[in-house]
Amino acid sequence: xxxxxxxxxxxxxxxxxxxxxxxxxxxxxxxxxxxxxxxxxxxxxxxxxxxxxxxxxxxxxxxxxxxxxxxxxxxxxxxxxxxxxxxxxxxxxxxxxxxxxxxxxxxxxxxxxxx
Numbered sequence: 001x002x003x004x005x006x007x008x009x010x011x012x013x014x015x016x017x018x019x020x021x022x023x024x025x026x027x028x029x030x031x032x033x034x035x036x037x038x039x040x041x042x043x044x045x046x047x048x049x050x051x052x053x054x055x056x057x058x059x060x061x062x063x064x065x066x067x068x069x070x071x072x073x074x075x076x077x078x079x080x081x082x083x084x085x086x087x088x089x090x091x092x093x094x095x096x097x098x099x100x101x102x103x104x105x106x107x108x109x110x111x112x113x114x115x
Contacts, residue, residue, distance in 0.1 A: 041067045071096070 003011070005021040012019040023031065029052055034040040038055040045051060056065040 043067060043069050045069045047072070 009019050009021060028034060028040060031040070035042075038059065039057070040052055041055040042050050043053045053067055055067055058065075
């Protein structure tokens, strides 16, 4: 007797046996419920075109997120001529990563405190 994964799920669910299907990549890509929940998202790439990617698994109503593509290789600083300079990386990091907030100064330790 041969059953599809969905037929097997129906049989097992009737007896309250926990189960779930293992979906193929094609099934994942075609599953509209995964797109509706943001589990699978479509990302636009300037060279590759549109492709599917995994969405953010953490969903918070007051903090929506957006999945974006990775930077193009030409925009990532690399070694050249066998020499390495941190300057391109520093410039790239400053241009792509928001500045950190400054921490308040720590007060000096209490000299009367024993460790």
